[in-house]
Amino acid sequence: MVRAISQRPSALAWLMAAAVAMGLCWYQVVNLLPLSDGRGFELNRILLFNSVLPRAAVALLSGAALGLSGALLQQVLRNPIADPSTLGISAGAQFAMTTATLFAPALMDSARETVALLGGLAVVAFLITVTWKRGLEPITVVLAGMVVSLIAMALSATLILANGEYMMSLLIWGSGSLTQQGWDHAQAIALALSVSLLAAFLLIRPLEILGLDDASARSLGVNLLSLRLLALAVAVWLATTVTAEVGVIGFIGLAAPAFARLCGARSQKNVFVAAPLIGAAILWLADGLVQLAAAGSAEMVPTGAATALLGGPLLLYLLPRLRLARHASVSMSPSPVRRLARPLLPLLVILFLVLGMIVSALLVGRGPDGWSVATGQLLDDLLPFRAPRIAAAAVAGAMLAAAGMILQRMTDNPLASPEVLGVSAGAGVGLAAVLFTFPAPTMGTRLTGAVIGVLVALIALLSVAGQQEKNSERLLLGGLAVGALCNALVNAAMITGDARAFQLLAWISGSTNQTTWTEASAALAVALALLGLLPLMTRWLEILPLGADHARAVGLPLQMTRMTLTLFAAGLTAAASLIVGPLSFVGLVAPHMARLLGFGRAHHQLLAAILIGAGLMTGADWLSRIVSFPYQLPLGLFASLIGGPYLIWLLRRNR
Amino acid sequence: MPTQPYSARNAFALTRRSFLGAAIGSSIIGKVQAKPHRRIAVVDWAMFETLLALDVEPVAATELVQFRKIAVEPHVPAQVADLGLRGSPNFEMLRLSNPDLIISSRWFTWAQDNLEQIAPVVSYSVYEPGRPPYASAAQITLALGERLGRKQRAQAYVDISFLELAQARLRVADRTARPVFLINLGDARHFRVFGTDSMFGDVLQRLGFTNAWPKATSYAAAAPIPLEALAEVPKASIVIISPVPPDARSTLANSPLWNAFPAVREGRVATLPPVNPFGALPAARRFARVLTEALFALGEPNG
Numbered sequence: 001m002v003r004a005i006s007q008r009p010s011a012l013a014w015l016m017a018a019a020v021a022m023g024l025c026w027y028q029v030v031n032l033l034p035l036s037d038g039r040g041f042e043l044n045r046i047l048l049f050n051s052v053l054p055r056a057a058v059a060l061l062s063g064a065a066l067g068l069s070g071a072l073l074q075q076v077l078r079n080p081i082a083d084p085s086t087l088g089i090s091a092g093a094q095f096a097m098t099t100a101t102l103f104a105p106a107l108m109d110s111a112r113e114t115v116a117l118l119g120g121l122a123v124v125a126f127l128i129t130v131t132w133k134r135g136l137e138p139i140t141v142v143l144a145g146m147v148v149s150l151i152a153m154a155l156s157a158t159l160i161l162a163n164g165e166y167m168m169s170l171l172i173w174g175s176g177s178l179t180q181q182g183w184d185h186a187q188a189i190a191l192a193l194s195v196s197l198l199a200a201f202l203l204i205r206p207l208e209i210l211g212l213d214d215a216s217a218r219s220l221g222v223n224l225l226s227l228r229l230l231a232l233a234v235a236v237w238l239a240t241t242v243t244a245e246v247g248v249i250g251f252i253g254l255a256a257p258a259f260a261r262l263c264g265a266r267s268q269k270n271v272f273v274a275a276p277l278i279g280a281a282i283l284w285l286a287d288g289l290v291q292l293a294a295a296g297s298a299e300m301v302p303t304g305a306a307t308a309l310l311g312g313p314l315l316l317y318l319l320p321r322l323r324l325a326r327h328a329s330v331s332m333s334p335s336p337v338r339r340l341a342r343p344l345l346p347l348l349v350i351l352f353l354v355l356g357m358i359v360s361a362l363l364v365g366r367g368p369d370g371w372s373v374a375t376g377q378l379l380d381d382l383l384p385f386r387a388p389r390i391a392a393a394a395v396a397g398a399m400l401a402a403a404g405m406i407l408q409r410m411t412d413n414p415l416a417s418p419e420v421l422g423v424s425a426g427a428g429v430g431l432a433a434v435l436f437t438f439p440a441p442t443m444g445t446r447l448t449g450a451v452i453g454v455l456v457a458l459i460a461l462l463s464v465a466g467q468q469e470k471n472s473e474r475l476l477l478g479g480l481a482v483g484a485l486c487n488a489l490v491n492a493a494m495i496t497g498d499a500r501a502f503q504l505l506a507w508i509s510g511s512t513n514q515t516t517w518t519e520a521s522a523a524l525a526v527a528l529a530l531l532g533l534l535p536l537m538t539r540w541l542e543i544l545p546l547g548a549d550h551a552r553a554v555g556l557p558l559q560m561t562r563m564t565l566t567l568f569a570a571g572l573t574a575a576a577s578l579i580v581g582p583l584s585f586v587g588l589v590a591p592h593m594a595r596l597l598g599f600g601r602a603h604h605q606l607l608a609a610i611l612i613g614a615g616l617m618t619g620a621d622w623l624s625r626i627v628s629f630p631y632q633l634p635l636g637l638f639a640s641l642i643g644g645p646y647l648i649w650l651l652r653r654n655r
Numbered sequence: 656m657p658t659q660p661y662s663a664r665n666a667f668a669l670t671r672r673s674f675l676g677a678a679i680g681s682s683i684i685g686k687v688q689a690k691p692h693r694r695i696a697v698v699d700w701a702m703f704e705t706l707l708a709l710d711v712e713p714v715a716a717t718e719l720v721q722f723r724k725i726a727v728e729p730h731v732p733a734q735v736a737d738l739g740l741r742g743s744p745n746f747e748m749l750r751l752s753n754p755d756l757i758i759s760s761r762w763f764t765w766a767q768d769n770l771e772q773i774a775p776v777v778s779y780s781v782y783e784p785g786r787p788p789y790a791s792a793a794q795i796t797l798a799l800g801e802r803l804g805r806k807q808r809a810q811a812y813v814d815i816s817f818l819e820l821a822q823a824r825l826r827v828a829d830r831t832a833r834p835v836f837l838i839n840l841g842d843a844r845h846f847r848v849f850g851t852d853s854m855f856g857d858v859l860q861r862l863g864f865t866n867a868w869p870k871a872t873s874y875a876a877a878a879p880i881p882l883e884a885l886a887e888v889p890k891a892s893i894v895i896i897s898p899v900p901p902d903a904r905s906t907l908a909n910s911p912l913w914n915a916f917p918a919v920r921e922g923r924v925a926t927l928p929p930v931n932p933f934g935a936l937p938a939a940r941r942f943a944r945v946l947t948e949a950l951f952a953l954g955e956p957n958g
Binding site: 043047050051101179181182184384386441442446503505511513516518625629631632 | 737739740742743744747748750764765766843844879882883886901905906909910911915916917
């Protein structure tokens, strides 16, 4: 087994990593000696056999299971960045378990793994149905998976918040803790792993053929569909078993096969041997370091949070080394159904609809005695609370729509959206830093912290994307990586589970409830400044989708144009996400709606998108205010419930 | 900008006076007001239960569904309006309940601007990192009593609480040799532990016990702690404060590690009914009572 990877010098690095992990584990064991304390309890012996050793076993087994799961997914989907976390399998499993905990606690007691498996399978089945027509094109699959995973996490957070339950169990699952108190978990994972390993090796030959392309595979007599489904089911089973037993452990499944290939594993058999070994080594090492840092039993950092911290930089490191096949389908923006000859009138209609939406959001609400249309004195009373939040939501929607419009035109990718840039998650890191440094931060301090977070995320993204201006898809993936890193940092900050963590959770799920005129007017000022300059750039937005050669031909300074547009998109996203949180698909949806309505020219589409974005976000804010009055639901939930189904429709139709 | 609701509509005729009160109140905010308030809203749970203990019935409070489940007592009258989650209190609902005074705590600093638009805000802080909260809870009870014109009631409540704790201390005097872990179970593998700066930890010490958790906690509790940390003090007893997650109970019953803990093998584990972990004197009294009862249910003194 070892020979397969030790042929390459870089395999030495992994042997060293394994040796260090073993040393760390030995340190934990030595700490427990002598085993008997002489009072007959033999507690140390019990700790050794029921906590320390099973924990090491679970780390090794989970790492191997995730490595194998990632290797299978990447081969079946022909997608070098597929893994249980990028595809949303872990988040789906987590959501299923959260739902079961709240609504069918008996199920969680008796059929935990089945619940998780169903959640994971549902996500994969959904992804496949949605992206099948596009030939499971890698970036589409991963973007859809990320979106599904964001929605699943938003729903989990909403369920927790709406029930006012402890956040603790959610956080423990969401950040994968390897703490053990017996061999149950190790046995369950070992069973899944051994069956899956057997299946994987039986499938090696057909899977290698699958790596070619559909036509050659079919001509060699491989039953494509059933083979793919079988291999997928095995991969999902592995990933959800780990999620059910220890929680979400991110990016091992991505890293292990990638490193296996970088170490020189060429054939499928080599990858299937090396990926689980490398996965086991990474997780064992990470867990050893986490235990060392925790020094016994202080407040712990769950291992899953630590591996997720590695995930972002790893994606960034892998990006330039990935061979991404260019798929014509993804970079082809579908042209509008019909182009409006006279766009002015439809624009006015949209304007009136949006204004109508804002006015009804201002007037209609619920009170202690049920529904009411506020007028006169009642309106005067409520306006100081309703007006700023509606203004802030509308402005945020407009800014996100403009940012999405810029990104989609610039990258010529219909799936680009501000959330993908990862800068909104950067705002969360800044916010977390402020919450945990200052005892009682004011709104101004929070704003400053978030802006600094956004700037740092932005600089990281630009430094990666700047080297690769020729491939705009890599900009999106770089954004995903930055976002993943920031989310891991925010999660790590939330582990403490006190009042500050609740505020972070509230921000993540998006809440306009506490918005005052201070924030609303600040947002308005930023929006006016940034949106006001956009008309100067519509020419760029018109030319860029025609392709780099075209743009050069008409004398567009490509590098400068892209940098300026990226900065604008990032600024708009940052200002908006401070208000409505990191999660909303308004930036994705609004430009598409404008295009589908027939606004083809850049400046018309921009105006229409801004109006639609403002209207959508106002609607989402209104829903979050009234659906379970007086309990306020997260705005991000409704924004994603509007954007999510639209994304499905878009992905299916877009061919 | 504070609103000055002045001319009330017919539908709100009953509340005209309180509108006026709010307008006057906001003009003299900052000065100590001796005149009793009529309509008090409260966003913090510790303040909420203190008000109920003083027989002051607030017009509105936060997260009543959860309060009735977790804090259990004092009883919440049906006419108190629910303001929604503590993490995001519903300002519209708060406005509609027309308070003339809002009682808040340090945790709601971020909402201060919005709260002050509605009515004058007074803020008290029971919980400070590193400070046992019982004494400040007692002081705040007295301060609230003075502000709300219930000085004697407040003094009596503080006295009876003190007396009750002293009596409980006498009852358990022969059982205090063992240190005690105070935990909430997060799932079957992790717990949240209450330190000396928590209300539970403070009451525990006032009853004469030692808190088995040796380390400092930030904001009263530390979480999540892996279960094996309980093994560090083998002679300690373990007190689990409800609610216990549904899957944790049966998993623990089958867990070799859990069953190997000396406290579990020797039957020194007690499960208490829910108590508000961030409460004031009423929570302290409830905790002292249920703890004493649970320890007596465990059996003979442990020397």
